[in-house]
Amino acid sequence: MKPVVKNNIGIFSPQGFLDSNNNSAFLSIDDIDYAVKLKVDMILVSMKKVIFFNRNGLDIFIKLFLKIRKVNHTIVGFCDYNRKQYDSIQKFYKGELSFSLFKNIEIAYLFLQVFLIKIKKYLYIVMISISVQLWL
Amino acid sequence: MVTKEDINYFIQKIPPTPEALKQTISLLNVGDLKQAASVAENDLALKSYLKSIVNKPIYGFKNEIDDIAQIFTILGVSQSQQTVYNYMINLLSPSKWILFGLNKRSFNELQANLSKKWSSILEHLNIKNKDIYSAISLLPSSIIIAEALFNQYIEDVNLLRTTKALDYNTILYRISGLSLFDICEDIAIKWDMDKVIPEILQSSSGINVSKDENILQLAKWMHLLLFYELSQSMFVEAGLNDFIDFQVEFVSDIYDDFANLMDIS
Numbered sequence: 001m002k003p004v005v006k007n008n009i010g011i012f013s014p015q016g017f018l019d020s021n022n023n024s025a026f027l028s029i030d031d032i033d034y035a036v037k038l039k040v041d042m043i044l045v046s047m048k049k050v051i052f053f054n055r056n057g058l059d060i061f062i063k064l065f066l067k068i069r070k071v072n073h074t075i076v077g078f079c080d081y082n083r084k085q086y087d088s089i090q091k092f093y094k095g096e097l098s099f100s101l102f103k104n105i106e107i108a109y110l111f112l113q114v115f116l117i118k119i120k121k122y123l124y125i126v127m128i129s130i131s132v133q134l135w136l
Numbered sequence: 137m138v139t140k141e142d143i144n145y146f147i148q149k150i151p152p153t154p155e156a157l158k159q160t161i162s163l164l165n166v167g168d169l170k171q172a173a174s175v176a177e178n179d180l181a182l183k184s185y186l187k188s189i190v191n192k193p194i195y196g197f198k199n200e201i202d203d204i205a206q207i208f209t210i211l212g213v214s215q216s217q218q219t220v221y222n223y224m225i226n227l228l229s230p231s232k233w234i235l236f237g238l239n240k241r242s243f244n245e246l247q248a249n250l251s252k253k254w255s256s257i258l259e260h261l262n263i264k265n266k267d268i269y270s271a272i273s274l275l276p277s278s279i280i281i282a283e284a285l286f287n288q289y290i291e292d293v294n295l296l297r298t299t300k301a302l303d304y305n306t307i308l309y310r311i312s313g314l315s316l317f318d319i320c321e322d323i324a325i326k327w328d329m330d331k332v333i334p335e336i337l338q339s340s341s342g343i344n345v346s347k348d349e350n351i352l353q354l355a356k357w358m359h360l361l362l363f364y365e366l367s368q369s370m371f372v373e374a375g376l377n378d379f380i381d382f383q384v385e386f387v388s389d390i391y392d393d394f395a396n397l398m399d400i401s
Contacts, residue, residue, distance in 0.1 A: 001377065004301045013301055015382040016367035024274070025372035049382045051363070051391060052400060 001026050004036055008112055009042045009105070010035060011079075015049040017056030027060050035064060036071050039092050043068055044102065048080035056090040065099045075100055081110050137292055138276030138285045138311055146284050147319065150228065153327050157182065157224060164208075164217045165266075172216070185223045185244075190350045192248045214266035215255055220400035222247045226328060228280050234287040236279065237374035247276055249365050253398070256346050257357050260397050267330035268354065274337050275362060277323055278316040282308075282379055305341065306379045316380065353390070360387040385392035 004012035012035075014026050027035075035043055045061045047053075065076035077100030078089060089101065102108035109115055147391070153161075156179040163172035176182050183204055190207050191200055201207055208216045229243050238246075254272035258264075281303040286293050296302060305316045321334040339346040339355030340362070346352050363382045365371060387394070395401070 001372075002298055004298060006299070011301070013378065015378050016363035018367070022367055022369040022372050025369040028373075049384055051360075051384050052395070082145070092261075094229070 002031055003038070003043065005038065005040060005109070007043060007109065007128055008040050008114060009108060010038050010040045011044050011046050012061070013049060013103070016051060018050055018053035020054070020056035023057050023060040027064060032064055032067060036068055038074075040074060040112070042075040042077075042108060044077055044079045044105070044108060046080040047078055047082075047085050047103070050085070053085070054089070058092065062093075062099065066107045069098075073109065078103055138308060139311055142285055143312055143314060143319065146281065147178070147322050147326075150323055150326050152278050153224065155256075155389055157220060158322050160220055161217060164213055164220065165181045167214065169216065170205060173208045176204050176208075178221075182220070182223050186219060189219055189222065189244060189248050192220055192245065194248055194252045212271035214264070215251070217266050218251055218255070218269045218273055221329070222251060225273055225277045225280070225323075228277060228323070230280070230283060230287075233283060235283045235290060235293075236379070238279075238283075239378075242370055242374065243276065243279075246279075246365060246371060247273070249368075250275060250361065253357070253361055253365070256362065256397065258379075260393075261357070263354075264385065265332075267332050269338065270329070271333045271336040272358065272361075274320050274324055274329065275340065275358065277320050278305075278377065279379065281316050281319045293302055293313045303378055303381045305343075315341065315344070317344065340380070341380070342386040343381075345386075356387050357394065359383065364394075364398060364400075374391060 001012060001014065003012045005011075012026075019024070022121070043065070061078075068074050070077050079102040080105070081089065086101065086103075090097075100108075100111075102111070137261075156175055159175045160179075160182070165177060176186070186204060186207050187202065189195075190211070191197065192321065199209050201210065211219060226247065229240070231240075233239060233243075234243060239355055248365075250272050255269060260339075285308065286304060293304075293307070296307065302310075309315045317338050320337055324334040325338070335346060335348075336354050336358060339351055340346050340358035342355075342359050346355060359382075366376045366379075371377065
């Protein structure tokens with residue numbers, strides 16, 4: 001499975017059931033290499049179309065996250081989860097969360113470098129205009 | 137990319153039901169297992185298919201079953217008809233798979249798994265209608281159609297799928313206005329399958345859902361069963377996990393019941 005790249009984010013979208021029987025099937029060595037070499041700000045795994053998962057099912061993606069972070073400083077994590085899935089992820093990786101969790105992709109966009117730079121520029125302009133108004 | 141001509145060519149290429157199969161099915165329809173077996177005996181390819189399917193581990197028989205009459209007796213009318221329909225769909229499968237990493241054996245494995253689990257679901261739901269048992273047979277034909285239509289356009293499809301999260305059904309629909317399930321329906325009509333079969337199948341896409349509550353319920357079970365099966369390692373590796381879109385919300389109300397039945401924990 002290869003990630004779909006959109007707005008500087010690579011998103012994996014597995015479907016159905018993620019458990020120990022199939023976890024390694026979702027990512028081949030080629031897929032992992034492809035993801036590691038992607039020039040993106042984030043690599044995320046969308047949980048939108050996953051109906052069942054356990055810790056073993058997520059482990060292959062966690063290994064991918066670790067590999068990506070070793071090679072570059074791309075943000076990695078899960079997105080598009082519901083409350084039940086969020087609680088399960090927290091339970092499985094209690095105290096060892098080494099990845100990000102974004103409720104949905106729109107929230108993830110807020111943490112993109114491009115967006116943060118835009119916000120900084122915007123704040124800078126706002127501050128200058130306030131200073132000018134005060135000076136006048 | 138896929139054109140309407142490609143689709144028309146594929147539909148035209150679907151062979152008519154062979155005479156021996158027609159006879160076998162109509163004898164199974166009236167419950168004459170013995171006569172159906174003697175007709176099926178004459179079709180060597182059907183005989184070999186039935187043997188290979190029934191002797192798969194999922195059927196759980198200790199000794200090899202060799203005799204067609206015995207196979208039909210063990211399976212009963214509904215599952216015998218289901219298996220003969222599976223054979224018919226199998227006739228459409230390519231000799232070499234290009235788009236998906238399948239082969240004859242793994243495709244038959246998928247058919248056997250779906251059929252056996254569908255039978256367990258119908259037993260659980262206390263449904264005995266043999267046409268509903270056979271409805272599952274048509275489902276894997278959607279994979280054959282995707283393979284036949286897209287295998288010449290692999291590079292275009294891969295390019296499209298790395299920039300947009302589109303499944304084959306959506307791509308086909310946007311190009312031609314037809315879904316994979318519409319083409320499955322054409323197969324069912326051409327092969328004179330009972331009209332309930334394509335109705336359940338269309339609904340099982342989770343998109344074009346039936347207003348009939350009974351068909352809708354069955355369609356939900358079929359949709360979830362398909363994705364349960366397509367989440368198995370062999371089929372994920374074959375590239376089938378995301379060949380159509382999984383509609384989580386469509387099946388959410390039957391999930392717990394399904395998980396209990398399939399022993400998922």
